[in-house]
Amino acid sequence: MDFDWMKIPYAFLTVFIVVNYGFLMTALIQKIGARVGRRYGIPIWQNYLDMIKNYGLRSSITHGAMFYLGPVFRLSGGVGLLLFVPSIYGSYMFSNLSFAGDLILALYFVFFGTLGMALGAAESGHPHAAIGITRGLSQVSMAELPFGLAVFSVALQYQTLSVTDIVAAQQGGMLTWTLFTNPLAVSAAMLSFLGSMMRPPFDVVIAPQEIPIGPPTEYHSSYLALMQTNRVIFPVAKIVIYMNLFFGGATSWPEFFLKVFLIYMWSAFVGVVFPRFRVEQSIRWFLVWAVPLGVLSIMVV
Amino acid sequence: MKPELMKRMVKGPDGVEFEVEPLRDYFCEVPPTVMPAAYIKIVEDLFNWARAESIWILGFGTGCGAIEMRPLMTPRFDAYRYGVQWRPTPRQANLFIISGYLSTKTLKRAIRAYEQMQNPKYVIGLGSCTINGGMYWDSYNTIKRLDDYLPVDLYIAGCMPRPEALLAGFMDLKKIIRAGKGEGANQYAENFAWYKENQKRVIHDWDMPDYNW
Amino acid sequence: MNALTIFAIGLGTAFLLGLLGERQKSLGYMLTLAALTFMSAVSASWLVVFAATGADSFDIFTAGTAPPFAINLRMGLIEAALTLLINLTGLFAAMHMGDALLRLGQRAMAVLIIAIMALCGIVLTRDIFNLFVFFELIVIATAGLVLLSDDDSALAAGFKYLIVSQFISALLLVGIIFAYHATGTLNIDGMAEAAAAIDPSVSGAFAIAFFLMFIAVVAELKPFPANGWALDMYEAAHPGFSAVFSAASGTAALYAVDKLLQIGGTDWLPVATGIGIVTFVGANLLALPQTNDRRLLGYSSIAQTGLILTVLGQQDIFGDDYFFIAGGLLFAHALAKAGLYWLSALVAGRTLPDWAALQSRPLLVFAFISCVAMLSGLPPFPSFYAKWELAHLLVAEGRSGLLALILFGALVEAGYLFRWFGYLIKRATPAESIACPAHQLLPIAAAVLGGWALGFVWGELSSSYFGRTNLLLTLPLFFALTFLLLDWLPAWVKNTLAIGGMVAFFSLTYAEYDPLRLIFAVIFLIGGAVTLLASYHAHGRRIGFYPAAMLMYAGMIMLIRASDSFGFFAAWELLTVGSYFLILRGKHSEPHALSYIVFSLGGAFLILAGFALAASAVPPAPTFEIAQLADLVQPVAPWVFLLLALGFMTKTAAIGVHIWLPGAHAEAETDVSPMVSGILLKAGLYGLFVLLMNMGKQSLYGVELTYVMLWIGAITALLGNLMAIFQEDAKRLLAYSSIGQMGYALFGLALMNHLGWLMALMFVINHYIYKSMLFLSVGGVAKRTGTREMFKMGGLITLMPLSFIATLIGIIAVSGVPPLSGFGGRWIFYNAILTADARLPMVLIFLSGPIAFLYLFRLIHTIFLGQLKDEHRRLKEAPFWIILPQMIYVALLMVVAVVPGMVLRHVDAYISQFFPDGALNWEGSTITSQFGYWNPVAIMIIVGVIFMLLFGWLLFVNRRAQKVKQFNFVFSAERPFRPETTHFAWNFFAPYRKAMGFLVQPFVTRFWAAVTDLLHTAADITRRLYNGNGQTYAFHFLLFVVAVFTFRMGM
C-alpha cells in the first residue's frame, strides 16, 4: 500500500490546531452568551483549566468496560470525524485522512461517538443517563434528517459525494457557494444544525436538574476530560462539514477560523434568544419546518 | 433496616433459589483510601492551580443558605468569572457548600453526596449553624458542628452571610487549594472510622453502605 | 376377472350373510372383509392391466345383448382407479368400524358391502336408469349405515337425508323418463349422441329433462347451500362411515356428474362450474367458524367436491390433462378425508382443540399433517400438481376470475385446516391418552401411505410431462424426507447428518451457480449449517424439528436450482411449509404460525397465478424456463410482474402484508428464529432478484411498477423501523427490524440500477449475518432469563459477556456505523440513489436510517446494560452451542467489513450484465464509484488507531479507577430502591411515541382483522340457514333447483 506516512504528523497537527481553536472559540461563544446576559463571563482560558483540573482529579470509579470505553468512543468519533474531512481546501497538509472515504463516511461516523457514548452512559446503570439518551436519540434522529436531505441535495447538485470535489465546485467567489446556489438545502441544514448542537431550544436532553445533565451524569475526572475535549473538537468537525458543503470551504486557516466561528455563532445566537422545546415538540418542529425544506431542496435541485 | 435492604431468597429463572444481600451485592464495600498527590511536585502545583481556578460546586442547597448561592450566578455577582460554576451531579463537583443548618435527615444525603464526589474535594460550611448550631443549637434534629461529620475546609460565618461573603470565601478557598492544603478528602479517608461513628450516632436509620462510591 | 364379479361377489356375500346365524358374527365379518378384499383385488388387477398396457377402456355387456338395448358397463383406467379407491375405502372402513359392525351384526355388514358395490356400480354403469337404481341403493344403504353411529342425533340426520333424497329421486325419475322420451334410449352414450342430434328448435323439453337429471345428480354432491342434511350426516355418522360417505360416495357422484355432462354437452359445463365454485367458496367460508371436527370435515369435503365439480365444469379446456387434474384433486381429497375421519375416531372430544390428544403420537401427527397437506394442495401430493395444471389451463383460457375464486377458497380452506393443525400441536393435551387399536390405525396408515404413493405417481406423471425429475426424487427433498424416517435418532446425530448433508451438497454443486446464485446458495446451505450449529444445544430427540428444517432448506436450495417455473413454485411451497412447521414449534406461536402460513400461501397463490399468466403467453405450457419471463410483452407482462412481485413481497414482509412476521419470528425457538429471519427471508429477495433480472421495468396503466415497489420498500423500511422502536419484546423488536431491513433491500432492488442491486445483495449478506447473530444472542439470553420482555432484563453484560459482544457488533453493523460491514451497505446505497430519479421515497429511507439507532440502542441497553435484576444474579453465559455460531458471525462480520470486495466484486461483475453502467471500481483497497470512494481497510485502521491511542491514554490517566457495583451511582443524593424500579426500560422512547406514534397505529393489523372478522361474520350469518330442520333443508334444495334453473335458462 502506497501510504504517505507524513499524513500522520499532519493529522496530529490538524487535531492540535482544532483542539486549541475549539477551546478558545467555545469559551468565546460562552463569553458572548454571558454578555448577552449582562455578565462578564468566564476567562477565555477557563476551558483549559477545567480540563486540566479534571485530569488532575485523583480518584475515579468505573461501572464496567463499556462505561470505561464510552468516552474513548466519543472522542474517537470526534477526532475521526475531523480527520475524515479535509479541513483546508487545496492543502495537502490539511486534507487529513479524507482518502479513507467520502461524505457518506463522515455522515455515518458521526454516530460512532454517539453510539459509544450512549452505551457507556447506559452501563452506569443510572436511569437518568438512559432517559437522557432516549431523549437525545429521539431528537437527533429527527434533527439529522433535514441535514441528510440537504447533504443529499448538495450531492445531487454537484453529482459527487467527495467533499473535496464539492468544495472545488464552490471556488468561484461567494455567489458560487451552495448557500446561494441551493438556499433551500442550506436553510434545511442550518435548522438541523441547531438541533445537533445541544443548545437551546434543543437542550432538554441534558436537563441539568431533572435528569442531572442526562447521559454524562456519571462521568467525571479523566472521562469527563476526554469528553470535554470532544466537546470542543466535535462541533468544529461538524461545522467543517457544513462549511465545506454550504459555505465554500476554507482555503486557509484564517478563513477556516472565521467561517467556523460564524457558523457556530448561528447556533449560539438562536440559543440565547429562544426558550426550550420539549423533546416531542422539537421532533414535531423539525418535522414541520426543517424536513419540508429538505424535501423541497431535493425535489428542485 | 429498610426491607428492601434485607437479605432475601430469590428464585432464578432456572428455578434455583439463592440469597440476595443487597448491601453486599448492590454496593461496593471498599473503604476510601488516601489518594497521593502527583509524584512530581510541579505537576501537582499545576493541578492545584487548575483546581483552584476551576471550582465546580455541587448544586445541592441543604438549608436556608442555599438562597444566597443563587445570586452568585447573576450579573451582579457573576461567580463564573472566577472559574466557579455549579454542577448538578456530585461526580463532577469539587466543592460542597453546606448552606446553613443541616438536619440529620439531610445529613444522610449530604454524606452520600460528599462521598460520591471525587478526590480532591472541598467542603464549605456556610453560616453559623454549620459551626456550632447557631440559633438551632438546641434543636432536636439538626447537627451542631459540621466538622464532626465531614471534613470542612472553610467556614463562612453569619446568619446568613451575604453572597459577597461567599465570594470572599471562594477567594480564600482558592488560596487554600493553591497551597495544597485542601486535603479534606484524604483526611476523611484517614479518619474514616471516626467520621462514621459520629455520623451513625446522629443518623439512626442508617440504610446505606458505609461508604458511598 | 370380469368387472361384474364385483357385483356378484358383493351381492353374493351380502345374501350369504343373511344365511349366517346370530352367533356367527365373526365369520360374517371375515366374509365381509374377504369380499371387500376381493372386490378391491378385481379393481386393482384391472388398474394394473390398464396402467401397464395402456389399453383402451372396453364395454361389458349384460344379458348378452349389445347396448343400448341392455345395460352395459364400462371398464377403463379411470373406472378401475375409482373403483379401487371405493373398494379400498370400503375395505378399510370395514376394518375401522369392526366394533360397530360386529355389534350390529351381519345385516350391517351386508349393507356396507352393498353400499360399496353400488358405488362401484355408479362408476361402472353406462345406463342412466341403472345409475338411478344405484343411487337409490346408496341412499338406502347410507341411511342404514348412519345407524352404526353411537350418536342419537344420527337418527335425525338419517331421516333428514331421506327427506331430501326423496325430492332428489322424484326429480331424477321425472328427468330420466323425459330424457328417455326425447332420445329414445337410456344408454348414456346413446343419449349423448341423440342429444347432440336433437334439433335445437325442439330441444327445450330435453334441456329441462336433462336439467332435472343433472340437478338431481349434482344434489348428490351436496352443493352449497343445499347441503344441510349432508353436514348432519357427516357430523353424526360413525367416522368410519363418514370416510366412505366423503371419499367414496363423493367420488362416485362426481363421476356420475361427469357422465351426465357427456350427455348435456358443453352447454352445461358453465352450470357445473358455477355450482362447483359457489360450493367450494361457500362451504369453505362456512367451515371457518365450525367447532365440531367432523362437521368441519364435512364442510371441507363438500368444498373439495365443489372444487372437483368446478374442474368437471371446465373440462372443455383441459384436454388430456382433465383426468390428471380432476384425479389429482379427487384422490388427494378422498385419501385425506378418509384419513382424517378415521383419525377422528381416535380422538375422544369433538371440538377441534381436543385433537391435541394426538400430540403424544408423532406418527399420528404426521398422518394428520399429511392429510392437511393433501387437502391444501401442497407438494409433493397429487393435488399440488393438479393445482398447478388447473391454474395454468384456466389462465390460458382467460378464465382468471375463476382461478381467483378457486385460490381464494383454497386459501380459506388452508386457513382453517392449518388453524386446526395449530390446535393439534399447541393446545394442552388431555390427561387420558388415546387408545389406538391396530384395526383403526391400519386404515389411517393406508390412507396416508396411499397419499404419498400417489404423490409419487403424480410426480412420475408430471415428470414425463414437464420433462423434469420426479419431485420426490429430487435430491434435496429426498434428503429432507429421509429425516422423517430417522426421527427416532437423538438430536445431535440428526444435526450432524443435517449439517453434513448441507455442506456436502454445497460442495458438490457450488460450481454450477453463477455469482448471484452462489451468494444465495452459500447463505442457504453454509449459512444454514452454521445456524444449525446452535441446534446442538438441544437435548433428546427433538421430534419433528429436523424434517421441518430440512424441508425448508431443501425448498430453498431447490429454489435456486430451479430453472423452470414449476420447479421454482414447488420449491417455494416446500420452503413455505417447512418453515411453517419450524415456526409452529415455538411455545406460543400458534396464532402467528397460522398467519404466517395463510399469508405465505396467499403469496404462493399469487405466484402461481403469475406463473400461469406468464405461461399462457410463453408457449409451451405447463412450465417454462424462468428466463423466458424476459420474453413477455404487453399486456401480459406487467400483470405477471405484479402478481409475482406481490407474492415475493409477501415473503419479504413488505408493509401491508407484514403482520405475520413479528409474531412468527419472535415466537419461534431460539435456533429457529435465525433460520426464518436470517435465511428464509432471503428466499423472497431471491425471488425478487429473479423477477427483476428477467422482467426489468414494467408499467401498468402508466404507472411504473418498480417505482411503486420503490415506495413500498421505503415505507416498509420506515414503518418497520418505527414499529421496532416501540416493542417491549426483544425478539419482536428484531423481527420488526427485519421488516425494515427487507424494506431497504426491496428499495435497493426497485432502484433498478447497478448499485441498487449491489446494495440489495450486500443487505442479503449482511442481514443474514447480523440478524442471525442477534437472534441467536437474544435467544440465548431469553433462554437463560426465561423471558423476552426487555424491561425484565438488564445488566447482563458481566454475566453474558460473549452474548453482549455479539449484540454490540451486531447493532453496530445493523446501524451502518463505520467501520463495520453495515457501512458498506449504506455507502453503496447512497451511491445507488444518487443515480435514481425517484427522490421522494428516498426521503422516507433517510428518515428511517437514524431511527434504527433508537431501537438498536434500546435492545442492547435494556438487556445488557442498566440494572441487573435479583433473579438474574446467578445467570450463566448462554450455552456454548448458541455462542459458537455467534462468534463465527462476529468473525465473518469483521472479514466482510474489511474485505467486502472478496464477495461483492464478483457479483458486481455479474450485475454488469444487466446494468453495465455504474459498476464499482475495486482497484486496490479503495472502492470507487462514479460519485465517491471508500476504503474499508483504511477506515478500519484509522478508527482502530485513534481508538487505541485514546484508550491507552485513558488507561494511563485513569489507572486507579475503582470498580463499583450497580447501585453506586448518584441518585439525587438518594439510594436507589430496587433494581426493578431503577432500570429505565419500559416505554423507552416515550417522547418519540408522543411525536411519531400516529404513524404506527396498527392500521394494517386492523385491516386484516376486519377482513377475517368479515369472513367469520358472513359465515356465521349464513350458518343460521342450517337450522337443523329437515324441511328447511328440503326448502334449500328446491330453492337451489329453482335458482339454478333460472340461472341456466337465463344464460
Add this chain to the structure above:
Amino acid sequence: MIKRAVALVLLLMLGGIFATLMLGYTPDSELNLTARYYAERTAADLGAANIVTAIVVTYRGLDTLGEVTVLFLSASIVGLVLASNRRPALRVRTPVGELLTTGARFLVPLILLLGVYVFVNGHLTPGGGFQGGAIIASGVLLLLLADPLRHFSHHVIATVESLAGLFYVAIGLAGLFLAGGFLDNRLWPIGTLGELFSAGAIPLIYSLIGLKVGAEFSSMLASLSETEEL
C-alpha cells in the same frame, strides 16, 4: 304461514318447470329405437311373451337385481332399526274376531297360490316376481292381522330370502359363463313362445325374485308388527 307461502311459491316455480316439460312433450306415434328393438326381437331372442318381463328380467336385469337389493337393504335396515329395541313379548292376547280368523285360514292358502301363479307366469302374462311376492306378503299380512301374536321365524324368512338372492346371483353369473353375459336368460333353450317352460331362465329368475320379494316384504311386516305395542 310464511313457510306455506314460500312452499307455494317454490312449488309454483317447480310446477312451472314441470309445465314447460309437459308442454314440450309430444306423444310418439311410432316406437322409438329401443322400444322397437324390444318389440321386434324379444320374442325371437328371449322367448318371452311378456315384453315388459323380458326387459325387467333380462335386458335390464341389472336394474332388477338392484331393485331386489333395494328391498333386501330396506328389509335389513328395517330389521336393524327395529331390532335393537325388541322388547320381551309382554303381549296380552286380544281376540281379533271369528270372522277374521276364519277368513284368514280360508284365504291365505289361496293368496299364496295366487302369488305363486303370478310370478311363475310372469313371462307370459301381466305380473311377475314383484307382484307375486307382494301378493304372498299380503297373505302374511293377513295372517298377522288375524293373529298379531303369531311369530314368524326371522331365520326362516332370512334363509329363504338369502337363498333366493344367492341363486339369483348364481344364475346371473352362470349367464356370464354359459350364455352371452351376466343375467342372460339363455342358459338353456328358450323353448316355445307362450309356454310355461319357455323364455330360458326368466321364469326361474322371476320365481326367485317372487320368493325373495315375498320374504323381504314379510320380513319387513314382521319386524314392523313386532314393534307394535299392543
Add this chain to the structure above:
Amino acid sequence: MAYIAMATGFLLVLIGFYGALTQRNLLRMIVAFTIADSGVNIVIVAIGYMRGRTAPILDATVSAAEAVQRIIDPVPQALVLTAIVIGVGITALMLAYAYRLYERKHTLDIAKLTDLQG
C-alpha cells in the same frame, strides 16, 4: 289422455311435495312422499302411453310380427316397476326411522329434531 295422466301425475308430485314441505309430522310427511312417488310413477307410465295401442304382451291378439305396430312402449312399464319397488323400500325405511325417532325423542315433529345445526 296422456296429457291428463301426466298433468295428474305432476299435480300429485306437487301436492306430495307441498305436504312434505309443510307437514311437520313425520308420518304425514311419509304419506306425502308416497303421494309424490305415485305422481312420478303416473308420469312415467303416461310417457310410455301411445294412443290406440295395447299392452306389450305377445299373445293370441298380438303376434310377434305386428308387435311393432300394436304395442305401446314397454320400457316405461319396466322402469315404473323398478321405481315403485324402490319407493316401497324407501317408504318402509322411513317408517322404521320414524318409529325409532319417536321412541328415542318422543316426538314426531320434524321441527324438533334439530339437535345438529350450523
